[in-house]
Amino acid sequence: MSSTADSELTAAIPLWPEGAELKHYTGGCHCRQFRYRLTHPVFEEGQFEVVVCNCSFCTAHGKMNIYALENKFELLSNNVEELKLYQFHARVVEHYFCPTCGVQFLTKALGYVVVNARTVDGVDLMKLKIKHVDLRNT
Template identity: 50%
Template structure:
């Protein structure tokens, strides 16, 4: 039996005030890759980013307006944090480098995903941002 082409995932911040869901090809078993960005901001957090079209990502609890927004450098990445527990679970990529609006979900905030089983590739953010 073959693996499903797409799967629904759920997750959220530590205090569970904000929850999300998204649909993506399976990635948690190492079949797909996540990015480990080398920019200082991402490296300090240890985030592992999974990119997807924004239309596949939905907040199911809480709203974007309730989140804390952090921007730096050219403000092309909109980093959103829970104002209660401080966890960043996604950001919006506004560079316009993709065919459609994109978000990146921190794979560490997806329920049931073991970061040790992920296939990680390095994204050289330290030298492009």
């Protein structure tokens, strides 16, 4: 990934408001073999933006991206080495899939994790505040 692409990607990441209320979220893949905990500003009632990117990968996987620093994410069951890893282009971004059900719920890049909001327990997707980002044309 070029430094231009890096800066375009990081520009897409919503900044956490100072003093934002943090909440522990849980989620995981469809078969529940992999479960996670994410600490993030409250977002499920539209308080914080979820990013919908139009790149080919996010579009193909219906991703609704929630960004956090890596230390705000914890895999609760199994470990990341048991997930299937997919990388393309410059191989900087790591996309992880459950080897059993195929759900892609975790991405790692540039010191961040990206969780698909569709994999967070109990979130009403209709109430999310969406930020559309054009990374297809960068």
